[in-house]
Amino acid sequence: MHAVTVKLGEPPAVASVGLGVHGTTSDRDVFRLPDLWQLHLYRYCAELTVAGTIHPIRPGHVSLIPPGTQVHYRYRGRSEHLYAHLRLTESGEPRTVPLMQDSGAEMPVLSSLMLQAIAAAPKAPARVTAEVWAVLWRVTELTRTGGGHPAVAAAIAHIESDLAGPLGVPAIARAAGVSHNHLTRLFHAETGATVVAYIRRRRLAQARHLLRESTLSIPAIAAAVGIGDLQAFNKACRRELGRSPRAIRGAVGSAAESSPSG
Numbered sequence: 207m208h209a210v211t212v213k214l215g216e217p218p219a220v221a222s223v224g225l226g227v228h229g230t231t232s233d234r235d236v237f238r239l240p241d242l243w244q245l246h247l248y249r250y251c252a253e254l255t256v257a258g259t260i261h262p263i264r265p266g267h268v269s270l271i272p273p274g275t276q277v278h279y280r281y282r283g284r285s286e287h288l289y290a291h292l293r294l295t296e297s298g299e300p301r302t303v304p305l306m307q308d309s310g311a312e313m314p315v316l317s318s319l320m321l322q323a324i325a326a327a328p329k330a331p332a333r334v335t336a337e338v339w340a341v342l343w344r345v346t347e348l349t350r351t352g353g354g355h356p357a358v359a360a361a362i363a364h365i366e367s368d369l370a371g372p373l374g375v376p377a378i379a380r381a382a383g384v385s386h387n388h389l390t391r392l393f394h395a396e397t398g399a400t401v402v403a404y405i406r407r408r409r410l411a412q413a414r415h416l417l418r419e420s421t422l423s424i425p426a427i428a429a430a431v432g433i434g435d436l437q438a439f440n441k442a443c444r445r446e447l448g449r450s451p452r453a454i455r456g457a458v459g460s461a462a463e464s465s466p467s468g
Contacts, residue, residue, distance in 0.1 A: 210272050210305050215298020217339045222291045223323045229281030236278050242291040244271040247316055250285040261306040266313040268345055269306045288320040290338045301346045316341055357382040358396045369409055370432045375401050410446040417454045424451045
């Protein structure tokens with residue numbers, strides 16, 4: 207077994223989370239959980255065999271194993287991993303992910319979420335569910351079906367986390383770990399847009415949301431999306447959204463006033 211299919215349309219039912227310690231009395235474990243998925247985030251080197259396939263385990267690897275699957279572990283001494291045992295619903299789009307994968311740069315985030323879930327387990331089950339659900343989503347996105355260069359994913363994450371910032375392409379490329387020219391080529395090949403066009407589109411989408419849904423002033427909205435010059439913000443809204451900022455905000459008010467009341 208090399209891959210599994212999961213659906214994450216609804217939160218999981220988490221039966222248990224914790225720190226598992228193995229390899230202290232025996233270098234092998236063989237077991238299965240008849241009704242529960244196993245999510246493991248590893249801190250050691252070992253081997254996991256599932257359905258005849260050997261999966262090497264290294265620090266930072268994460269596995270997701272379906273219910274009823276027998277697993278064979280072979281340890282190299284004391285071995286610790288963070289784990290969650292859970293039930294998944296049949297709601298949502300099917301997502302196929304490797305049974306075992308390297309979490310890479312996501313390792314600190316996944317570890318933090320799992321540790322928060324473990325800390326919350328005695329008194330806040332809703333928090334446990336939220337943290338584990340977040341881990342599952344991140345695990346399913348480590349390797350995206352159909353490819354996708356990790357530098358592009360890193361660049362998009364950098365952009366989305368700082369839409370109000372200056373967001374120069376050279377700085378984004380450094381954050382993604384590639385050269386300016388290489389990122390430009392990769393980004394256009396994967397998204398069909400330039401990095402600058404993507405930033406502009408995302409900034410204006412956020413601006414439209416804030417103009418429609420918030421009472422923030424127009425200058426504050428412009429600053430919040432990284433366009434501090436009001437004249438430039440007005441031109442960008444007209445070009446990308448077809449209306450001035452005031453017209454976008456006014457259209458929402460007019461629609462509300464014309465709506466029939468109950």
